[in-house]
Amino acid sequence: MGRPREGRVDEAIAAATRALLAEQGYARLTVDAVATRAGVGKAAIYRRYATKQEMIFTAIMHNLELAAPPDTGSLATDLAAVTRDIVAxxxxxxxxxxxxxxxxxHADEAMAAKFAATFVAAERACVTEILDRAVTRGELPHRPDPAVVHALLLGPIFAWLFLLLENRGTLPALADTIAATVTQVLDSAASPEPR
Amino acid sequence: MGRPREGRVDEAIAAATRALLAEQGYARLTVDAVATRAGVGKAAIYRRYATKQEMIFTAIMHNLELAAPPDTGSLATDLAAVTRDIVAxxxxxxxxxxxxxxxxxHADEAMAAKFAATFVAAERACVTEILDRAVTRGELPHRPDPAVVHALLLGPIFAWLFLLLENRGTLPALADTIAATVTQVLDSAASPEPR
Incomplete structure (x- = not known):
């Protein structure tokens, strides 16, 4: 296949990881196989990712340069956008x-701590940015706890897919419900006389 | 240790499972070791549980005779009670x-389908009962989708513990926030002029 140029190595690794996961599943994936498929050396992978798990997370979820969705002009629509990203x-x-x-x-405490400090922190920064925008717009008088909002957005989608094994076809509707729920609760907590 | 009487076998298996999980972790647990620790035959375990995973779920979560929390007199307090059960x-x-x-x-499609049809269905029945009580009391005009309510209650707690790796000390406060959030959203959807 020839070696991809340095600037394309990230994407070659991610594409090879996704292809092998689709073909062989999670348990059988090796860094060796990804290196071969991507046409890069193993060292190129380990320069970027300390562990196989970091390589996989980056390929299927997001990297550390995660950006919040563009400002849509309101908290409700910003929350809807980030919730759709989580679904995707x-x-x-x-x-x-x-x-x-x-x-x-979770089987490796140090790895779990590193994931929390990197990938989770990158997501948290996006949630925080969306909440800060709402404060700047005057929609919220102060920023609610981003950790709680993060859990309220992410948790139900994860539960739908992986704990409750519900119908994937209704995920878009669920995402809208979740975003509307969180918006409503933040709005009413922000108003001087809720309800 | 002697063999426990038939009626106590369930509890002996569950206690042995919990003890071995605490000592050795999930990956190393075997049905053989549980049988030995419980002082029962392996056949006694496989009469009750088709798989090691069913045995473990029953020991750490709940069995199939799951009951909804006792009626506390309101949707808000019923939801708080079931959310506390989920946290526990x-x-x-x-x-x-x-x-x-x-x-x-999830690595076994048939097992995932069976879990959905048994353990998840037992939890769903509890959520459904709580919502039906609210309809009977006149708090809600009709029953909302129990699957969505289930995801909204369970998901954020799972996310807090296992996706976001947040502080366990704040779980009780999170549980109250979740129950209050879901109550508020169901209430306002139920009222003719929300907000």
């Missing part, structure tokens, strides 16, 4: 990948 | 057990 990330990987990765990350 | 179930198992179990269940 969680619903796209082949069966078994998200749950296999989660188990491996 | 998810926060109690030793590290790696919930995520390891989830990965194994």
């Amino acid at each position: 990330n969680l619903a796209t990987p082949p069966p078994g990948v998200v749950t296999g990765l989660l188990a491996d990350v | 179930n998810l926060a109690t198992p030793p590290p790696g057990v919930v995520t390891g179990l989830l990965a194994d269940v």
